[in-house]
Amino acid sequence: MTRVWFNRTFSNVRAVLDLIRRGDAAGELHLICTHPEPSFPGFVPAHEHALEPAGLSGADYVDFCLEFCRERRIDALWPGKEARLLAEQHERFAAIGVRLLSVAAPDVLERLHDKASFAVEASRFHIPTPETLPFRTATEFESAYERLRFTHEVLCIKPAKGVNGDGFRVIREGHGGLEGLARDGLYSLRRGCLRQLLARNPPDATWLLMEYLAGDEYSLDAVGDGRRLIALTQRCKAAGGAYGQRIVARPELTRAVSELTERFGLSGLFNVQFREGRHGLRLLEVNPRFAGGIGYTGVTGLNLPYLALRGLIRGFTEQDYQDAPRPAPEMTVLEVAQYERHGGAA
Known part of the structure; x- marks a missing residue:
């Protein structure tokens, strides 16, 4: 069994953990979630949870993570808090047998977080930035x-x-x-x-x-292997706050995310934002993390969190590559499906 730790992150990790457990029918993954808040929603679907000390950052937080990995026998760390800093220290984690599941190299993470430099670099892409x-x-x-x-x-x-x-x-x-x-x-x-x-x-x-881009917004949840795009879901959030989201399959968006995956060496689960403007589609940003609406992907038949984790730990299969890039089918999702019920988290 592979023990995977999700350190402090956003509350939508609950949907990620739910989907991973749904995909892991053989029970090969043991999911650990930590957060400073005792009532954190991500504790519910985790097999195991613990409280993180509040107020830690920088090198002190890295030391805490290393010690936690030793104590809890962690095999892989899916980083949330201090993701870039943890990626810089990947060799220290590898030395104790922990694989750091970083979406990109540390310098790439810094470029993606700095929207000013990203806007300049991405202005030349297939779908440019505003x-x-x-x-x-x-x-x-x-x-x-x-x-x-x-x-x-x-x-x-x-x-x-x-x-x-x-x-x-x-x-x-x-x-x-x-x-x-x-x-x-x-x-x-x-x-x-x-x-x-x-x-x-x-x-x-x-x-x-x-x-300002006044048209529809597109949030793309994607899985890459560091070189190519494996699968993605395209969620359209209509301008004006219409209820629900449409799952679409626009080829130009797939091509754009494939370009970004190769250009930045993106691996695992990440999110890309686009929006329509007067001059067409524009690329807003690449988020090297799972998005707030990741739960919407659970009804499409394409389990991206599980696909990403399984691929990073055990390698993507021949079928994964044969289908790549695999888009989710078009549909309208008015409401996210009810969360799974889990018991026995400790």
Whole structure:
């Protein structure tokens, strides 16, 4: 039996663990989940769980992980927290018999997390990134704004490093007062207000100004072997907040993810985001982790978490390569299937 540890990560790991257990009919995998919060949802489907010490980071967290691997006889670590730093220390884990299941090399992880440098590199891809300019000061913002407004009606901002849409705002013209604030919605910001914020307290980190993409959003959950794309699910989240998600199979999206898999050497389970704009599809980002909507893939007949883990530990099969890249069939999913019931987690 192979003991696989999922260290601290997002609560959607519950869906990942559910799907792995569903795929592992022979019971060859023993799943361990850790988190500082005793009520963490990922503990429910895990075969074994434990509390992580709160407040650890950097080298101290790496030391904790190494000791945990020794104590719990871990065979493979699927990293969440400090994924890049753990990947840098993969030789220390290998020395104690632990395989680190990193999506990419440490330098690649850094490039993917830095959306400013990623936007420049990916602007030449089959499906390019939105037109993007970095800024830190009010002067840099105004210069970038005037430049992009020549070709794009609406612009938006987000931090160069961030997850789950943190800091994303659509820029609105004018002042508008309280009535304008009520109409603008949660994810918008008046240009004048942003200008004042930058003048009073310029950010320490880089932010990005980019064309706003108003069309449908596509979230692609994918499995790669480090060289080629093995399988993927394409989830379409319709603009306007329509209920549910459509599972689609657009060939141009498959080609784009195949290109990204080869270019960045992506292995295991990862996520790629695209969105439609006035000038067609644009690549938003590559997330070297499982996505929040990974549970939607459980109803497609394509068990990506189990396929990824089985492939990384035991190698992908001839059938996997014969079918690659295998897309999930088209369908509409209005609701994620109920989680599996598990007992005996300790």
